[in-house]
Structure formats: C-alpha cells, structure tokens
Amino acid sequence: MKRRTRKRNMWTSLLLGVVALVFVAFAGLLIASGIFATPRYLEPWSRDYHRQFDDPRIRLAAHGLLAANGHNMQAWKVRLAPDDPNVFYLFVDSTRLTGEVDPYARQTLVSAGTFLEYVRVAGEKLGYMTAITLFPDGSYDEGRLAESMNVKPVAQVALTGAEPEDDPLYEFLFRPDTNRSPYEDKPLTDGQIDRLRRLTDDSELSLNVFQDQEHKKRLGTYAVEGAVTEAAVHRISLESAALFRANEYEKNKYRYGFSLEGQGLGGLMKHAMQGLMTAIPSINSEKATADLFVKSTRDAVEHTPAYAMIFTKGNTRAHQVKAGMLYSRLVLTAHRMGLAVQPPSQVLEEYAEMKPLYDGIHREYAPESGTIQLFVRIGEPTREARRTMRRDVMDIVENRP
Template sequence: MTTVHEKTPHRLRRGIVIAAGSTVGVGAALLVVVLAAGGLFARADYLDPWEQSYADTFEDPRMQLVAQAVLAPSSHNEQPWKIELDGSGANAFSLFADSSRLTPEVDPLARQTMISQGTFLEYLRVAGAAAGYEVGIEMFPGGDYDEAALSSSMDERPVARVTLRVDSPAPSSDHAALFLSDTNRSPYSPTAVTSAQTDELESLVAAGGASLTVFRDDEDVSVIRAATVRGSVIEAGNAAVAAESAAVFRSNEYVKNEYRSGFAVEGQGTSGVAKYLLQGIATLLPGSNGSDAAATRDIALATDGAASTSAYAIVTTAENTRADQVEAGMLYASFALRARALGLVTQPVSQILEEHPAMELERASIHDAYAPEGATIQMLARLGTATVDYPPTMRRDANDLLGAE
C-alpha cells in the first residue's frame, strides 16, 4: 500500500523534472530568437567580394579590377568611392570621392577620405598587374578641389582618371594578400618584426614622394604606444565622434547586407556563433551597445593592442596637398599588402592624427617627435604577428560604385 507521504516526493521530483525541462525549452527558444535576430539564417551577401571568383562575374575588365579594389581599407569602412566608366571606347574610367560618405566629425578636413582614395587606387594597380594590365593613373585631371565648396567639388572633379593598357600578367604575393582581411586589432604575438621584414617594407616607395618608416626600438615604441592609447581615450570621450561612429554601426546580418559598409562586431574579432549572439543582443537590446559600452570596449582594445605591439609604421609626406594624401594612401595600401605577404598584420591607429579640436595637442606632439621640418604624418599603424585571425568585413557590390557612364 502506497501512502500519501510516499507519493509526495515522487510528484515533487516529477514536477522538478517538468519545470527544468520547460526552463531548458524556454532558454533554447530564447537562444534561437537571439541568434535569428542576429542573422544566423541570413546569407552574408556583403562578403561576396572577398571571393576571388567574384571579379569573374563581370565582363568589363574595368569592373573586374574595381571588384577587387573594393577590398581596400577605408576610413570608417565607408568605402567612399564612385566610378564613372569612360563611354568613348577607351579602356578607362574616373574615380570620384563619394561626398555622401564623408565623416566630418572624425575627419573634418576629409584627409582620411582622400587617403582612402589612394588605398583603392593601389589595390586597383595590384589587381591590374595580376590580370595583365598596366594601370595608368592621372591625378586630379579636372583640377584641384575648391576647398570652400568641398562636397560639391568632390562630385564634379575626379580624384583620378584610370587607363588600362594590356601588359603581361604578373601575379604576385601582394595580389594574393588582397583577399585577406586588411586590419587586425588583436594583441600581437611576442615574435619581433625582423630587420629583413623592416627593410623590405621601408623599400616601398610612392611616386609622389610619400615615405614609410618602421619604428622598432624600445624608446620609440614606448612613446608611440602611449600616444596611441591617449588618442583612443580622447576619441572615445568625444560625443560627436562617438555618435558618428554609432550611426554607421551595423547591428545584424540584415542591416549589413543592406548597407555593406561601416562597422560591425567583426571589428572586435568576433566570429562564429558568438557573432550572431552579439548581433542578436545588439538588435534586441540596442542599449547594450550604447556609447558608454562602446567607449569602454574601444579603450580596452586599444590598450591591450598597444601593450603587445613592438613595431609601428608611419607614413609621411613633405606637404599635405590632396595629391599627397592620395599618394600616402597608395603607399599605406602597398605596405599593408606586403606586410600580409610577409606573414605580418597591421592596424591603423591614427586617432592622434585627426584634425578635430579635441586631438589638437596630441596631433602636434606626435608631429613634433616624428615629422621633422614640417612634414605631415598621414598614417600610423601597428605592425606585428597575429595571435587571432580577424574575419573580413563588409564590402559594397562593385556595381554600387557606378555613377553616370
């Protein structure tokens, strides 16, 4: 005979099992909701350009090269490029800076935007050489910008006229590096950049006289390391700059496919299921990626990155014309590609070069130390060996760069 007292523990255990099962079920359902909100089941169209076969989907050789040049690094990953194909029958096109993609808070003089034109042109040149084209580049064929009406001038006057001439194909390790993620923000390994690697990187030259120097000695590294962290702290504390960055943060796969430019969680090195989880949280709880959280994260990334960095590269120009800025971008892109070919990775840490008022003292200080005789530091980057492979970031469809033909 079973007593009431004997039935009660059995019922209690069964109730606990049912409750636990329900909790697990609810938890699993919530996890699926979060992952789905992050875009787990969406196709990442924005990664198509990273496939080497992507360029082959275009018949026009100009667009085949443009399809590879879109992989170039750019300020805020805004990819501020417009293309106008020459309709005269010449194998040529014009490159314009896209004034709708300016970031005036962080880049009030549009210097970074012009450097981004240079990175595009260098990627184009490398892609052309591999495909069997000599890429001729004529800078500012329509004349210099009207700085008093910069945005409209950008729309009217091309940065460059590009002409393709048939040549012998010359595949290179630099071309292979085009298809590798261009920026790595992780802490770098203790493996030192070698003298041979330094010599090869410093041997890269730009047609207009931009120069690149790699700093590896302890004193210089210590000075630059501290300066880059201060720059990150200042930028993170600038509300206008933070708002501008937040405006181009893409919180999930659906938004990334819509815009295909700007920032995303990949910039923190996040990949796999963790990416969709973070994106889902950011989508369902937008406050989780608010300005305070972003500032704390950015400062931590900068501090950890600087602490592990034993080499920095600086790109300088004697003057600071628009052509100088473009040529500095070409040299930086050449440096970044060659670094990848040598087994190294890079990350721009150029916050202290920004021209907004909050950065004025830091900008002056780094120039006093590393830009003698009035030169301009155009780019500053970490250099080292990766501890983590960073995933590729969003890229626009090459067709979206087309303007009038």
Template sequence: MKRKGVKKVIIISIASFITLIFLALAAILLTGGLFQSQTYLQPWDKSYANRFKDPRIRLAAYGLLAANGHNMQPWIIKLDKNDPNTFYLFADANRMSPQADPEARQLMVTQGTFLDYVAVAGRSIGYPATISLFPGGTYNEQQLAQSMSAKPVAKITLKRAKPQQSPLFNAIYIPDTNRETYKSAKLTAAQIDALETLSENKFETKIYQDKADVKKLGKFALNSVKIEAGTRRVMDEAEAIFRANESQKNKKRYGFSFEGQGTSGFRLYFMQGLITLFPSLNNTKASSDLMIQSTQAAIDHTPAYAMISSDDNSRASQVKSGMIYSRLTLTAASLGLAVQPVSQALEEYPEMNKQYTGIHRSYAPKGQTIQMLVRIGTPTKTVPQSMRRDVMELVHN
C-alpha cells in the first residue's frame, strides 16, 4: 500500500511539474505576443501600396521597404501642392544616429536606398520617376540638422507611362538583409558581371571572392564589430531603439528587434517573452557578446564581399551610393543571392579610426571613399521581414 501511495504521489508531482512548465511556457509566449496582430508588417503586404490613390504616396510606400541604417526609416515626404506629379524627399534629422553615424553619411546613403526603390517601383507600376538630387542646394554642414529640415535631398517628378515589369520589382518584398550563414559556393561569372555592371562614372561596385580578400575583409568586419560592441555609447544608442515584444513593435515601428537577428516562429515569441519578463537578460554585455558571436558565425560562412566606392564623399555621392546599393540588393535577390551590410569599419567615430584607415588604405588607395561593404552569397535560410512605419507617418505638410 505504501509503495502504491508513493507511486501515486510521484505521478501527481510529475504531472504538476509538467503543468507548471506548460503554464510558464504559455505565459512567456503570451507575453512575447504570440496572438497579437503585427501591424508593423502591414507595409510588406503586396496590396498595401495600392490603398493610396495618389501615386506619390503609393511610390513612397514602396520606398519605405528599402534598406536603411539602424532601421530608423529617416525619410520625410512633402507633396508639391501645385503639381500632383511632384514630391520631395527630406532627410529626417530627428532620426539621426549621432554615435554610430556622427557624420550622417549613413543617413545620406539611406536616402539613396529609398530613391532607388521609388525608381524601380515607378517603372513597374507605370509612373517612371525623374530624380533630381539637392534641387535647393547642398547642406550647410555647420547647421546640419536645420539644413536637412530646410533643403530636400531630392525632387521626384512622375509621368504616366506603360508599366514595365521587372524581377527587381518583385525583389522589393524580399528582406534586404540576411544575417544567416551563406553557402560556400562562390558567385558565378554571370552573377559577378550583373553586380559589377552597376558601377557608374565615379562609382565602383566590386566583388571580392579570392581567398585572401575574403579573409582580409572578414577580419576588418569582425574587428570593427568587436570595437562597436565595446563602445558603450554606440551600444546604448542601439539598445534605446530595441523593441522587445509585439506591443512595442506595433507602437514604435522602427529600430531593432529579434527578427533582425533572423529569429522567427515560436522561438521569436519565446525570446521576446523572456526579455520582457526579465529585462536584465538584455544587458549591454549580453548584447555585445551576441553581436560578436553572430558576426563570427556569419563571417565564417561568407564566400564573397561586395564593395561600393565613390570618387568623393560629397552628400550627393553618398546618396547616389545608396541608390546603387539598393540596386545591388535587388539584383542580388533576383539572382538568388543574399546580402548583409558589414560596414562598421566605415563608421567615422574615433574608436573606429584604425579600421577605417586600414580598409581604405587596402581597398581605396586612390583616395576614394568606401560607402558600403557587404557580405554576399547564396543564403541557407530565409529571414523574416522587419518593422516598417505606416507610410502616412512619412508624409508632412
């Protein structure tokens, strides 16, 4: 009788333990937002842009999906009140990243990524765009923020034409950044040719996949990430825009989240729930260690790098480099390739100076400015789409 009683107690205890585990797991998943709507993903819906009758807003909705620094989406759209075919793009000075991007170079590159998505989408839906950079003149660098608010980056003028479908348009809906491992296979001659022909006068797009270059560029990428991870003010800036769960992502639809690290499915909600319930898990050291570890894994599985350089570092060249970068991401996606920026070595704060000087000495000996460095290859996994704001948040009077 005693043995039966003990056995019964053990069974009850195990059942209770399993129930507690189940309830704890359920609590974590619910806290992480398992059943919450994801309004921050609405702009990725292929019907989203068509909700807007004004073709200028419709094209801005496509531009919204472009790659952008720190996922800050620093774009302002102003519609011309006198011309229904014209609108202006302004850089949003309130969305600068002064610690990681003190010269606002990445912010300007981000303006270019938006413009090229607009150009690709415009041709595809029958509203080809003529883009004029800095129609009001370039910025006053001594009063940069005020100048950004006063002077547009670009004037975009539309005209009606027959739609011209392109695989680049379909690639707009593929996430621009894939941080997962890539297959070891090198790029084919045809793939390299398609990417390097994106070069233009005073701008070069170059693919590096020789063993020595891959090792050297990987070292620059990893060392610069270690420096960034160890620079507290830069990491604090990034942590301030980290969205830990679905509620935060729906409320502030920009910045970083677990999706950006390639996390999806139940694991996403589990991680979000843990961080929400135990915020101390997401401390600076943990974030830095994860950043370094994930970069190391990515670098170890990178067959090639792409680099975009310009002859000068003017604001117009920065924007144009961003346009070329968007064309590179779209072309790569249409070829079955994926990319991930690893451009920390190009950042202009003091701690990064040695890496910045080193990579330019090695790969820009004629005084060019390297605007983008990205790893490129055939992806082993697809990655989730990242947060995007509602396009009407970009439209200012």
C-alpha cells in the first residue's frame, strides 16, 4: 500500500513538474513577446488622438495616418507652410521607398492619395473645407526621382473654416483598411455595385466590380500566381523580412512595416507566436514565410465573392494619386456597407519577374492603354480585422509650430 502511494506521489510530482515547466516556458514566451508593454503604436487609432493638437493641419494629418499605404511604410511627410497657418504640403518621404517591390514608386504615390482622401473626410467632420492642389510645383523629375520627391510636394492642402458636417464615412476612418479573413459566399447586390461604381465622376478614373464565375476564376488565378511569383524572388523576401516586427518592443520602436496583426492574429495566440519568433528566429524563415503567404492567398481566393479594380486612362503621377483617393473612398464606402477589402496586389507590381503577369492582366482587363492601379477582393468578412502599427503624427510633421 505504501509502495503504491509513493508511486502515485512520484507521478503526481512529475506531472506537477511538467506543468510548472510548461507554465514557465509559456510565461517566457509572453515576456519575450512584450505582453506587458504598452502598445504605443496603436495610439493614433484612438478617436481622441487628434484632439491633443491645436494646429488643425496636424489634427487632419493625424487622421491621414490611418489610411491604407503600401507595405505599411507610411511614406508621408507633412510640411507646414510657415507663412500661412491654414496651408500644408504633403511630400513623399523618399527614405521610405520600397525599391524592390515598388521600383517606380507607383504604389507609394497611390498611398499619398489615400492619405489625402482621409484628410478630406476628416476635414468635413472637423469643420474645414480642404482645397487640394496636386503637384503645385510640377511633377517629378523621373530621372532623379528621390531627389525630386524631397523638393516637390505631392499636394498643397489649404483649409477654410466651415460648418462641421456629419460625413457618414468619418467613423470608418478608425477601422483597419485591409481585412485578409475569408469572406462570406455572398455576392454583392446590384445596388452595392452601382454605389461603388459611382464613387468617381472623374473621366480619367473608373471602378468596376467582377463577380461572375468566369472573372472570379481568372482573377483568382492572377492573385495566386502573383503571390507564387513574389514569394520566389529572394531580394523581395529580404526587403519584406527587414520590415517585419517580431514583438511589441520592435513595434513600439519602429511603428511601421509588418506584424502578426496583419495576418489577423491577436490575444494570447499572437503573443505566443511573437515569443516563439523572438526566441527562435528561424521559425520565420524565408521558406516558411513564402509558404504561408502563398497558402493564405489561396485560402483568401477560395473565399472571395467579388473583385474590384480601379483604372486610370493614363499612368501619370497625378493619376496614381487620384487612384489612391478613390481607393480610400472605396474602402470607407465598403465598410459602411458592411463589406471589407484586401488588395492581392502582387500581380500589379512592376519588377522583371512579375512582368508576364502584369502584362497579362492588363491585356485582359485594360486593353485600351489604361492602367490598373488597384486590384482588390471585396466581400462580407467573417471576422474583424486588427489594427496595425502607426507612427506618431509628429514624426511626419516638419516646420513644427
């Protein structure tokens, strides 16, 4: 009897020891993840964040920070006019270009447009009319692009006081722009499609929605093949890896780039994975990342009821910015209708390995020398997206008051 008791006690002690080790290991992962760190990188998502600033130009820029942008680089600079308290200039931050994946900075200029549209919507709510003049000093010298970006603004924004308006899109500024979750197998209604198509009256821009089976299959194939192509390009993998933030400490330090929130992870699962990647960086190897990227694209395509495209008749820098403004209207209007969007945009990237796919989708969908500026999946999401990193607005403001 005593022997049985000793044996039972031994197994109990062993089990408790294993549980204690598992607990300590899990706690270690959570600490490595930074679970107790305050996520300062999420502060700009607060509806009250802009209120701490007296200058209306900075308050509007704080809203612009929340806009969709290529690779979450937030490549924006706001230069306050020193001689007019109601004027600011938006520049591209040439130190934040992603030259491998976006060699002509087309996506970066689209991202300038998304920022401007968020500023416009916020202005109506806060009581300012925003007169936006694109390239007031002329367009860039394409032969010296980065240098030109430093001296020529994308836009001049002039504010005029007005009665605040309850723009129905304002509340959706604070919702993440991209949702990578599966979408419900539910087509858009004719009314929804018509509403999206009417988002622009600019003859140089158009927006179309595709949800018949033939187009869904072809566009889904383009999305997957674009992901497969990009995943195989080593230099692009290196560029993306340098932008990945593995834990809360890195996210608070850099506040831009990629993180697990972008993949929909949150809570303890996010912290456990962050802890693992921090403790064992090889888990996030190039091959593992590429395989996950391709798999997630395939899964997304299988759960996509519709795609949308934004076209421009030309491909000037002004066209690119205007396409970005239209894209923000698309995102905000989709959210208002209970829909979500995600751009599987690899097929529109302009480096050598992607050229066959880029040319192919343009031959099929933009045959009249037009440019597809944006290509997105759209539908009713199955789960909420998570907010991702944003910089402090004062990090992008020059000539501070």
